[in-house]
Amino acid sequence: xxxxxxxxxxxxxxxxxxxxxxxxxxxxxxxxxxxxxxxxxxxxxxxxxxxxxxxxxxxxxxxxxxxxxxxxxxxxxxxxxxxxxxxxxxxxxxxxxxxxxxxxxxxxxxxxxxxxxxxxxxxxxxxxxxxxxxxxxxxxxxxxxxxxxxxxxxxxxxxxxxxxxx
Amino acid sequence: xxxxxxxxxxxxxxxxxxxxxxxxxxxxxxxxxxxxxxxxxxxxxxxxxxxxxxxxxxxxxxxxxxxxxxxxxxxxxxxxxxxxxxxxxxxxxxxxxxxxxxxxxxxxxxxxxxxxxxxxxxxxxxxxxxxxxxxxxxxxxxxx
Numbered sequence: 001x002x003x004x005x006x007x008x009x010x011x012x013x014x015x016x017x018x019x020x021x022x023x024x025x026x027x028x029x030x031x032x033x034x035x036x037x038x039x040x041x042x043x044x045x046x047x048x049x050x051x052x053x054x055x056x057x058x059x060x061x062x063x064x065x066x067x068x069x070x071x072x073x074x075x076x077x078x079x080x081x082x083x084x085x086x087x088x089x090x091x092x093x094x095x096x097x098x099x100x101x102x103x104x105x106x107x108x109x110x111x112x113x114x115x116x117x118x119x120x121x122x123x124x125x126x127x128x129x130x131x132x133x134x135x136x137x138x139x140x141x142x143x144x145x146x147x148x149x150x151x152x153x154x155x156x157x158x159x160x161x162x163x164x165x166x
Numbered sequence: 167x168x169x170x171x172x173x174x175x176x177x178x179x180x181x182x183x184x185x186x187x188x189x190x191x192x193x194x195x196x197x198x199x200x201x202x203x204x205x206x207x208x209x210x211x212x213x214x215x216x217x218x219x220x221x222x223x224x225x226x227x228x229x230x231x232x233x234x235x236x237x238x239x240x241x242x243x244x245x246x247x248x249x250x251x252x253x254x255x256x257x258x259x260x261x262x263x264x265x266x267x268x269x270x271x272x273x274x275x276x277x278x279x280x281x282x283x284x285x286x287x288x289x290x291x292x293x294x295x296x297x298x299x300x301x302x303x304x305x306x307x308x309x310x
Contacts, residue, residue: 037200040200040204041203041204044204044208044211045207049207049210049211049214052211052218053295056299056300057299060302122197126196126281127277129201131262134260134280138246141242141245141284141287144287145238145239145287147291148238148290148291148294151294152238152294152298155298155302
C-alpha cells in the first residue's frame with residue numbers, strides 16, 4: 001500500500017513521509033520475525049536518519065516532482081523482470097524456519113550451543129557480529145568509513161570550486 | 167525553529183534521554199538487542215535533533231567539525247588496533263581470547279572495544295553527512 005502511494009504521489013514531501021512509514025512497517029515486520037536487532041537498525045537508520053537526510057535534500061531542491069521526459073516503460077519492464085527473477089529465486093530457498101535447512105546445520109549449532117560459553121555473551125547476534133565474524137564487521141565499518149570519506153570529498157570539492165569560480 | 171519555546175524546552179529534556187538510550191543500547195548489547203551501529207545512529211540522531219531545533223551553528227559549537235572528522239577515522243582505527251593488540255599478545259588478528267588471562271573475560275573486552283569503534287565511526291559519518299547537507303542548505307561555509 002505504502003509503495004503504491006509512493007509511486008502515485010508527485011509531492012516529494014509526502015513521498016519522504018511515506019518512506020518513513022514504510023520503514024517503520026518493515027521494522028515491525030522484522031520484529032515479528034524475531035529479528036529484533038535488524039528491526040532496531042531499520043527503525044533507527046531507515047525511519048530516522050535517512051528521513052532527516054531526505055528532508056535536508058528536499059530543502060535544497062523543490063518539493064514537486066517534474067513531469068517525466070520519457071514514458072517509463074523500459075524501467076518498468078526491467079523492474080518487473082528483476083522482481084520476477086527474485087521471486088523465482090526465493091522458490092529455491094528452504095521453507096521458512098525449517099530446522100533442517102543447510103545454513104542451520106553448518107555453523108549455527110556451534111554458535112548457539114558454544115557461543116554463550118565461549119564468549120560469555122548471552123545475545124547470540126552480538127557474539128556472532130563482534131566475535132566470530134569480527135573480520136566481516138571490520139569490513140562493514142570500513143565501508144561506512146569509505147562512504148563518509150566519499151561524501152566529504154564530493155561535497156567539499158564542489159563548494160571550493162564554486163568559491164573559486166565566483 | 168529557534169523561536170518555538172515549547173520545542174526548545176522539550177528538546178533540552180529529550181536529548182539527554184536520547185544520549186542515555188544510545189549508551190544503554192551500546193553497553194547492553196551483550197544481553198539485549200543493539201550494538202554499535204544502532205547506538206551510533208541514535209547518538210547522531212540526538213545531535214541532529216539539537217541542530218534542527220537550535221540551529222546548525224549551535225550544534226557545530228557542541229560537536230565541532232574537526233571532532234566529527236576525527237571520529238570518522240578513529241573508530242576504524244580503534245577496531246583495527248584491537249585486532250593488532252590480539253596479534254601482539256600472541257593470538258590471531260581479531261583474536262579476543264588472548265586479551266585477558268580468562269578467555270571469556272578477554273572476549274568481553276574485545277567485543278566492548280570493537281563495538282565502541284563501530285559506534286564512533288557510525289555516529290561520526292552520520293553527523294558529517296548531515297552537517298554537509300545542512301550546511302549547503304543554509305548557505306554557510308562547511309570549511310572550519
